[in-house]
Amino acid sequence: MIDTYKDKGLRKRLIDELTHKGINDKKVIAAMLKVPRHFFMHTDFRTHAYQDKAFRIAEGQTISQPYTVAFQTQLLQIEKGNKVLEIGTGSGYQASILVEMGAKLITIERNEILYENATKLLHKLGYNATCVLGDGSLGCANEAPFDKIIVTAGAPVVPKALIEQLKVGGILVIPVGDESVQKMHSIIKKSKNNYEEIILNDFSFVPLIGEQAW
Numbered sequence: 001m002i003d004t005y006k007d008k009g010l011r012k013r014l015i016d017e018l019t020h021k022g023i024n025d026k027k028v029i030a031a032m033l034k035v036p037r038h039f040f041m042h043t044d045f046r047t048h049a050y051q052d053k054a055f056r057i058a059e060g061q062t063i064s065q066p067y068t069v070a071f072q073t074q075l076l077q078i079e080k081g082n083k084v085l086e087i088g089t090g091s092g093y094q095a096s097i098l099v100e101m102g103a104k105l106i107t108i109e110r111n112e113i114l115y116e117n118a119t120k121l122l123h124k125l126g127y128n129a130t131c132v133l134g135d136g137s138l139g140c141a142n143e144a145p146f147d148k149i150i151v152t153a154g155a156p157v158v159p160k161a162l163i164e165q166l167k168v169g170g171i172l173v174i175p176v177g178d179e180s181v182q183k184m185h186s187i188i189k190k191s192k193n194n195y196e197e198i199i200l201n202d203f204s205f206v207p208l209i210g211e212q213a214w
């Protein structure tokens, strides 16, 4: 896998575009400049890797739009050493950004083929994440609690398990809505039974499928 000067130049241009769209967290920007997004896409689509667009990967799923990755990651306020749960590994791109930022990452994927591909790829690239095959709408009880949780598929409601598995002071970022459009929710757990929910912009994710989902 080669990351050419041309790739690096295109990546820099894409990140400049994201800063113009309002992304300003320096740690997010540094990680996105570093991780070659084209490694997570089929080689046929390599020329599209540095456009601010979502793209089809295998199994009818998508690699999120770079703006969406930046927006969600920025909301998470990742600190080095944070224990983070990602739901929807997909290509592994979002996972690699989180690991690059110093997160101790557990990432869950329900689709076996995507799980296998991402596990191999993350390992090959040296991104040390724990990949799990399963239904992330139930969280990951044996690894809980988490400092941060990010859901990269659209949910009909906020799954209760995810709030339960969050530490007090932790943040959950999740798109909630119907199957075509969802609003980004940022949920901060204030105490054991109390949380604050901020509802932000519209996004369009593939559906979260599972017991506490579609």
Ligand code: SAH
Residues within 6 Å of the ligand: 061, 062, 063, 064, 087, 088, 089, 090, 091, 092, 093, 094, 095, 108, 109, 110, 111, 114, 134, 135, 136, 137, 152, 153, 206, 207, 208, 209, 210, 211, 213
């Ligand atoms: N974060 C990914 C984007 C993945 S798209 C990336 O950077 O490429 C959403 C992914 O969520 C899909 O791969 C889909 O299979 C997965 N998914 C949907 N419902 C799920 C569930 N209940 N548990 C785990 N993964 C789920």
